[in-house]
Amino acid sequence: MDEFALMANHNHRIRNLLLTETETGNSNKAPKLLSLDDYPHWKYRFEIHINGVDTNLWMIIKGNDALKNIKSKALRKEFNNFMYVGNESLDELIARFYHLLSELYNYQVMTTTQDIHDFIQKIKEHEIENK
Template sequence: MANMVQVTNMLNYDNEIGTSQKPPKLLSFVDYSNWKDRFDHFVSFTDTSLWIPILEGYTHPTYTWMGNDDVPKSVSALTTKENFLFDREKKAMANISMSLPKEIYHSFKQFKTSQQLWEALQKWCEGSLDVKKRRKELLKKQFLVFKHFQNESLDDLATRFYHLLSELSSASVVYETKEINDKFLEALPCKAPFLG
């Protein structure tokens, strides 16, 4: 039984962080900013050239036939350079797609290039400027009212606090070290709960 728990924990960790062979999973939209950082690290580790189609876009080569200028070239007709660009786009698209669990992926199947998919995810998860502004305000309020929950261990309190700090940082909300320390000390319970 203990071995099964260890295997499950290891699989969950691999899904969240990724491995050298597979990208990290976007487990929920709420975790998007953390996933985006992990995905960046994964691509930087595996092949930085995958950022080119994601950020700059990809257009499949075409040729003219019977007056039609937009006939897509078959893969076998691609030049060496075109084939390299095609391959890079397919790998970029696969890595982003494999990062999405089926509960999320079905909402994004209509996007056909890595750039379209990346931008749609970004817009969906980060929202418009108005949504970003509201998120910042919400995070600031959470920081202001942060406190210890009844029966919460000190480890859980610290984990929750550092997660909030991470969210604030990803939303470009910065507090001075003194403010952070004061807030954490203020949140500590009067009596120390059990550890763990």
């Protein structure tokens, strides 16, 4: 019986070690983003990992102000023109929309509640037209 308890404890410790390594990474492997809700913490861990590899690499990845401005404008345009693509399902559309919202957040492009309501109204109208 003690052998089973010892083995269960050992397996639990290995599982925790692997989970920690997945979340924090190591010198050879970057941390993984397991959930978009965890993005701010993951970004911090990823930045630490990249700085450990090469201190200039994070600045290259992050981009300069001109690049951020161009990306912000492109994201705003994409948000304003956002609509169904081909035979996309509503679930696929929502997943793309949430991804776009996270990109907007990352580039500090502000969206208002009215923007979201307008988007929902546009989707409702599209759904009614295609029934």
